[in-house]
Amino acid sequence: MTPPPKAFVVGHPIAHSRSPLIHGHWLAAHGLPGTYERLDIPPEDFPDFVRGLAAAGWAGGNVTLPHKEAAFRLAEVATPRAARIGAVNTLWFDRAGRLHGDNTDAPGFLAHLDASLGAGWPEATGTAAGRTALVLGAGGAARAVVVGLLERGLPRVQVANRSDGRARALGGLDPARVEVLAWDALARGDRLARAGLLVNTTSLGMAGHPPLALDLAPLPPEAAVADIVYVPLETPLLAAARARGLAAVDGLGMLLHQAVPGFARWFGATPEVTPSLRALVVADIEGRR
Known part of the structure; x- marks a missing residue:
């Protein structure tokens, strides 16, 4: 047997x-x-x-x-x-x-976005911003998220990380569609204003770590905010997104779907x-x- x-x-x-x-x-x-x-x-x-x-x-x-x-x-x-x-x-x-x-991890992240935002989320707004993603971080999780977004067909994925080298490695995945940003550029707000999806893949906001200090005011009103952290389920970033009336996607669904x-x-x-x-x-x- x-x-x-x-x-x-x-x-x-x-x-x-x-x-x-x-x-x-x-x-x-x-x-x-x-x-x-x-x-x-x-x-x-x-x-x-x-x-x-x-x-x-x-x-x-x-x-x-x-x-x-x-x-x-x-x-x-x-x-x-x-x-x-x-x-x-x-x-x-x-x-x-x-x-x-x-x-x-890549299809797991996308499956959770589909379940949370609807399968047509990239085209939901019909605007350029709606099809641009801004990914924070450049570690292994960020690489999986970026690959997933590229597979889904997003025309532009922006990556910002506190150290430049790892972000540039992500840019090499598809130089025509992946743009590397300096972390300091986030403070200006114009990059957030062009993003329909903001994804935090850093440890900022995780239990025992500092919060992610980022003003979400420049994000378009139809933007969604995702955080791959799931301890806590409601990170300060997601709480700020909900306070602005934005769609907020926690990190637990990615764990389940993957x-x-x-x-x-x-x-x-x-x-x-x-x-x-x-x-x-x-x-x-x-x-x-």
Whole structure:
């Protein structure tokens, strides 16, 4: 008899991960056999861990910090999206036993925008601003967000980061459509006035970090503001957006939606991001405060 599939989330540290809660909920909802485990593997042990996945009977798993770039290098087959981002957060085996890697953060971010703003959000205003995104930050999450926005077809994505070098690396993804801004340029307001979507991918506003000090007054009235931070769910940036009457998109939905493709690969059923799942994870966040 074939044993039930087992999957994992691996990181270092990993105790904070909500992925077991998400996948455990879906396993129960679908009545599927299988397990999903949390694994703490230090960077020096990660290559051997990945090379031993098949022998250990793993169907695959999620990869989080600090292993995403190493997972990209170790995957035998990487999706074009993962190659553009240079990082992998989802691993699985094909029927030939080859280890595949994808980055589902990009489609997860877009799926949450679609669920929050409607699938036609880029063209909703019919203005140039409505199809221009301003992304704050230039780390791995920013790279996934920028790649997702480019895949969606936005004609212009602006990137602002406190250090210039990493932002310029993002500009290289598509020099014709990605514009790199100096962080100081945000204070002038004219850049925000041209943006239909503002996305914070920095740690500013996260619990234990300083808030993101940014005046949202220049944003167009139809603009949306997204923050990939989900602890707290309501960051000062999102609170300021709501106070201005702007659409505000929190970071929890990205976490939930990015988990869907992996579950489908490992357990053979495509789950849905439902209000009950969100409520379960929100309760866990509140309970850990």
